[in-house]
Amino acid sequence: MTYDRTRVAAWAAPASGAPLAPLTIERREVGANDVLIAIEYAGICHSDIHTVRGDWGPQPFPVVPGHEIVGIVAEVGADVTTHQVGDRVGVGCFVSSCRECVNCRKGDEQFCLNGGVGTYAATDRDGTTTQGGYSTHVVVDAHFVLSVPSGIDPAAAAPLLCAGITTYSPLKRWGAGPGKKVAIVGLGGLGHMGVKIAHAMGAEVTVLSQSLKKQEDALRLGADHYHATSDPTTFQALAGQFDLILSTVSASLDVNAYLRLLAVDGAYVNVGAPPQPFSVEAMALIYGRHSFAGSMIGGIAETQEMLDFCAEHRLGADIEVIDADRVNEAYERVLASDVRYRFVIDAATIG
Numbered sequence: 001m002t003y004d005r006t007r008v009a010a011w012a013a014p015a016s017g018a019p020l021a022p023l024t025i026e027r028r029e030v031g032a033n034d035v036l037i038a039i040e041y042a043g044i045c046h047s048d049i050h051t052v053r054g055d056w057g058p059q060p061f062p063v064v065p066g067h068e069i070v071g072i073v074a075e076v077g078a079d080v081t082t083h084q085v086g087d088r089v090g091v092g093c094f095v096s097s098c099r100e101c102v103n104c105r106k107g108d109e110q111f112c113l114n115g116g117v118g119t120y121a122a123t124d125r126d127g128t129t130t131q132g133g134y135s136t137h138v139v140v141d142a143h144f145v146l147s148v149p150s151g152i153d154p155a156a157a158a159p160l161l162c163a164g165i166t167t168y169s170p171l172k173r174w175g176a177g178p179g180k181k182v183a184i185v186g187l188g189g190l191g192h193m194g195v196k197i198a199h200a201m202g203a204e205v206t207v208l209s210q211s212l213k214k215q216e217d218a219l220r221l222g223a224d225h226y227h228a229t230s231d232p233t234t235f236q237a238l239a240g241q242f243d244l245i246l247s248t249v250s251a252s253l254d255v256n257a258y259l260r261l262l263a264v265d266g267a268y269v270n271v272g273a274p275p276q277p278f279s280v281e282a283m284a285l286i287y288g289r290h291s292f293a294g295s296m297i298g299g300i301a302e303t304q305e306m307l308d309f310c311a312e313h314r315l316g317a318d319i320e321v322i323d324a325d326r327v328n329e330a331y332e333r334v335l336a337s338d339v340r341y342r343f344v345i346d347a348a349t350i351g
């Protein structure tokens, strides 16, 4: 199929809460620093669903979601030295940043002080609205394009671009490793990567999930222990146990109940992004010198480090590859916690 930048096939949400449908979009010309990627796979992140369902406020519809992108370089601009035609590459949650502010210079481009640009539903530097990975092609500044190591299956690599880095970054920052007790709350797309990565880092991993339904899966993914949070004795039995609790839950939680599971100096790090606020009791924090923290994806260098770590440890996501016309059904199944553990769209079925 020849590429026509003015007629690129995609799947988009036409309005808040409306089902996704095919849409033809335009990509920019390949600039001197740009890479044209022929997309192979795009993961479905719960953030895509929050965005198009209006959980995070108004959006510039139509929105083409997708920020877990893997594909093959089809063309590079004249000044690109980091990627070549034919390379397998990935794109995560952002496609531009100023690269000059203190955060960008530290490698925290996701916190750019001059307006980083999200992969979709964001205003790009040229004033256009970005459109994401549920599409056949995308044009991205080479600095924001990752190399996907050959050891990982490309479809299983796609979710690493968001779910992988979102769990890797806080696990590393808060010291998951040998001798540390780490709990992962919520066993969805992020959670199952959290289990795999924390296990590969050498931590003792406990999964805290609503029911016992996913217990066998969790142990296979690398968890050492598993408890159902619907059982009130869980919160008594595990009081004061964990050095780190990573919550990946997409809904609001009783944070205080989890803070009480922390050991002295333990940290509860939330990466879930529900629209409702959390309520934190002073006593749940001060008793035990606990920390309550958050984390958002990771910078470009750290994302590359995560991909290399996953290749070295032979980690990819557990995926269900779907045709694009099943995206609405997949959204419903994610909302019903019926995914093991990430849906990935086969871009060959788009358009």
Ligand SMILES: NC(=O)c1ccc[n+]([C@@H]2O[C@H](COP(=O)([O-])OP(=O)(O)OC[C@H]3O[C@@H](n4cnc5c(N)ncnc54)[C@H](O)[C@@H]3O)[C@@H](O)[C@H]2O)c1
Residues within 6 Å of the ligand: 044, 045, 046, 047, 050, 162, 163, 166, 185, 186, 187, 188, 189, 190, 191, 208, 209, 210, 229, 248, 249, 250, 251, 252, 253, 270, 271, 272, 273, 274, 295, 296, 297, 334, 335, 337, 339, 341
């Ligand atoms: N911080 C970041 O950078 C970042 C990046 C990606 C996604 N997110 C957010 O993280 C959240 C999770 O994303 P995902 O793609 O993994 O979603 P997901 O739907 O695949 O997983 C969420 C899991 O939480 C479980 N859950 C819901 N309520 C629970 C409860 N009370 N107790 C225990 N488990 C519960 C669900 O059953 C599901 O397994 C979303 O809010 C998403 O927007 C944040």
Ligand SMILES: [Zn+2]
Residues within 6 Å of the ligand: 045, 046, 047, 048, 067, 093, 162, 163
């Ligand atoms: Zn995401």
